[in-house]
Amino acid sequence: MKMMSIALMGLLVLATAPFAAAQQIQAAGATFPAVIYQKWFEEYRKLHPDVLVNYQSIGSGGGIAQLTSGTVDFGASDMPMTDAQIAKLKSHPLHFPTVMGAVVPTYNIPGVSQDLKFTPQTLAAIFLGSIKKWNDSQLAKDNPGVKLPGAEIVVVHRSDGSGTSFCWTDYLSKVSPEWKSKVGASTSVNWPVGLGGKGNEGVAGLVKQQPNSMGYVELAYAVQNKLAYGDVKNAAGNFVKADLASVTEAAAGAAKEMPADFRVSITNAPGKKSYPISTFTWLLIPSEIPDAKKAATIKALLAWMLADGQKFAAGLWYAPLPKEVVAKEIKQIAQINAGKK
Amino acid sequence: MATPLVIDASLAKPPRQTGDTVARLLTMAFAASILLVTFLLVFQLWNTSALARHKFGLAFLWTSEWNPVTEEFGALPFIYGTVVTSAVALLISVPVGLGSAIFLSEMAPAKLSNALTFLIELLAAIPSVIYGLLGMFTVVPLMRSYVEPFLKKTLGFLPLFQGTIFGVDFLTAGLVLSIMTVPFIISVSRESLLAVPREQREAALALGATRWETTWQIVVPYAKLGILGSVFLALARALGETMAVTMVIGNDPKIHASLLAPGYSIASVIANEFSEATGDLYQSALIELGLVLFFLTIVINALARVMIIATTRKGSKRA
Numbered sequence: 001m002k003m004m005s006i007a008l009m010g011l012l013v014l015a016t017a018p019f020a021a022a023q024q025i026q027a028a029g030a031t032f033p034a035v036i037y038q039k040w041f042e043e044y045r046k047l048h049p050d051v052l053v054n055y056q057s058i059g060s061g062g063g064i065a066q067l068t069s070g071t072v073d074f075g076a077s078d079m080p081m082t083d084a085q086i087a088k089l090k091s092h093p094l095h096f097p098t099v100m101g102a103v104v105p106t107y108n109i110p111g112v113s114q115d116l117k118f119t120p121q122t123l124a125a126i127f128l129g130s131i132k133k134w135n136d137s138q139l140a141k142d143n144p145g146v147k148l149p150g151a152e153i154v155v156v157h158r159s160d161g162s163g164t165s166f167c168w169t170d171y172l173s174k175v176s177p178e179w180k181s182k183v184g185a186s187t188s189v190n191w192p193v194g195l196g197g198k199g200n201e202g203v204a205g206l207v208k209q210q211p212n213s214m215g216y217v218e219l220a221y222a223v224q225n226k227l228a229y230g231d232v233k234n235a236a237g238n239f240v241k242a243d244l245a246s247v248t249e250a251a252a253g254a255a256k257e258m259p260a261d262f263r264v265s266i267t268n269a270p271g272k273k274s275y276p277i278s279t280f281t282w283l284l285i286p287s288e289i290p291d292a293k294k295a296a297t298i299k300a301l302l303a304w305m306l307a308d309g310q311k312f313a314a315g316l317w318y319a320p321l322p323k324e325v326v327a328k329e330i331k332q333i334a335q336i337n338a339g340k341k
Numbered sequence: 342m343a344t345p346l347v348i349d350a351s352l353a354k355p356p357r358q359t360g361d362t363v364a365r366l367l368t369m370a371f372a373a374s375i376l377l378v379t380f381l382l383v384f385q386l387w388n389t390s391a392l393a394r395h396k397f398g399l400a401f402l403w404t405s406e407w408n409p410v411t412e413e414f415g416a417l418p419f420i421y422g423t424v425v426t427s428a429v430a431l432l433i434s435v436p437v438g439l440g441s442a443i444f445l446s447e448m449a450p451a452k453l454s455n456a457l458t459f460l461i462e463l464l465a466a467i468p469s470v471i472y473g474l475l476g477m478f479t480v481v482p483l484m485r486s487y488v489e490p491f492l493k494k495t496l497g498f499l500p501l502f503q504g505t506i507f508g509v510d511f512l513t514a515g516l517v518l519s520i521m522t523v524p525f526i527i528s529v530s531r532e533s534l535l536a537v538p539r540e541q542r543e544a545a546l547a548l549g550a551t552r553w554e555t556t557w558q559i560v561v562p563y564a565k566l567g568i569l570g571s572v573f574l575a576l577a578r579a580l581g582e583t584m585a586v587t588m589v590i591g592n593d594p595k596i597h598a599s600l601l602a603p604g605y606s607i608a609s610v611i612a613n614e615f616s617e618a619t620g621d622l623y624q625s626a627l628i629e630l631g632l633v634l635f636f637l638t639i640v641i642n643a644l645a646r647v648m649i650i651a652t653t654r655k656g657s658k659r660a
Contacts, residue, residue: 188614
């Protein structure tokens, strides 16, 4: 019996040997891109079997916190880091946009099956509580031919902090000065009206159940769960329904004026076909990585994700990056460990 | 020939075995470790909430604003939500639980009683997330479509039942909590009622009391301590319940008089906002909320102790 248990232990130790030889990279952060990141790390492992990336989707705030405390090799966030957060890090974090997402207005009005059209003003007013009923004159004007009921609008927002809320409130802050002064933009805000649902699933669940309600969810989520969502008027004045092409268009539109560090919000971007409520999601890579071998692996992984990896994005309903942005990012990869050989 | 009984002086004090000493120290260490963990918990909560405590002071307890953008935080809506949902939960679960316990201990045949008790104790073992899902997909639509419109129509003159009907509100959260706490009340109360000696019941019946009079006036008061204990156990669960509440309460950090309005509880806001809380003050404020919940629980448990001591003293005076 004793010999058996010793032999078993020996086998277990030997079994871990291949893992011991692998390049282990720790990462943590945003939940929105977790699906595509897991796919990428899996696909990359097929090409390079010795590279094992362990990604924990604990939220953007958690990712930034772990990066600051040094427990992960790189982080991921749906919101660019603030100057205050960057100041806390020993080595300056480089922001790499990886994919794009969009936030769409979803609604449940019994009897209305058409796509509703929303302008920035109506969206802000609904979420501020100034437009209270569906048959309000502004909504009726933008949606001729749709019979809107006289019922009260039940607003649904996120109860947990999230990059989706940041994108939504950032857009509203840009298009509505009243929203900007009263509420502001952040992953978590003091919502003037509405019920809170936890996660995209919470918001979608509440909207589905509550007649005459309206909320906001990730595009990928809306499509996969076949939710009705409306068109939004973009900066060029066209009503655009969110899809992968219009989201990529938004980044292309913003590419010309993009800051060198990629810490930019692309909501309300210029461009005829841009979807106005789009956002990047970033990987946060320290500019100084002490372990040279790890640095080389991370650089190669990044280059792959920005080039070959992008073809996996559309299948999972993430919008791929436009070529102009990818070209700029490839140049930024060279900044990792730039001072070292 | 009788051997004389020799009493050795050393026998007067029993010899201490090493095993006994070790056992005593080990079990003392275990008991002490629980106290140590509790102390460390309070210490940690106190320390990490220091930033928020210094900024807001005691006013944190009665401020209503919860704004992560301007970094103004106040605990009042959450304290209100926690207290109201727990009160509603108890108002529903105590009569139902006590009534069921009385039925199971006094009136049901033994086989039925045992079978039902087993099923009820299974209810207590169901994870709270499942109750949350049950609440969201079954209870909320029922409340929204049938129960709440009915309440609004009949009792709408009371400020408690006014306002738009959402389905997710204090009332629904209280109802889901009551479903979760009822098994505790039933199982512990039933045990207490069964523990009442037969002589008490027989004496009452012999004096001419009816079955119901015996139960209500003799058996239940005798088992009062156990029943009260079960109620406070239920209350403790209701105060701290997180996932089930956050799915059905509406998550709106405002104070409304109506039970049909959405609200927020302390445990829910911590679960929702902590992982993405950016900024030291924000995190500190959430931890201070945890501290507030901790003290709220202690205060309520202390009141429970006081009430139990008072009733015991009254009981012993009567005896």
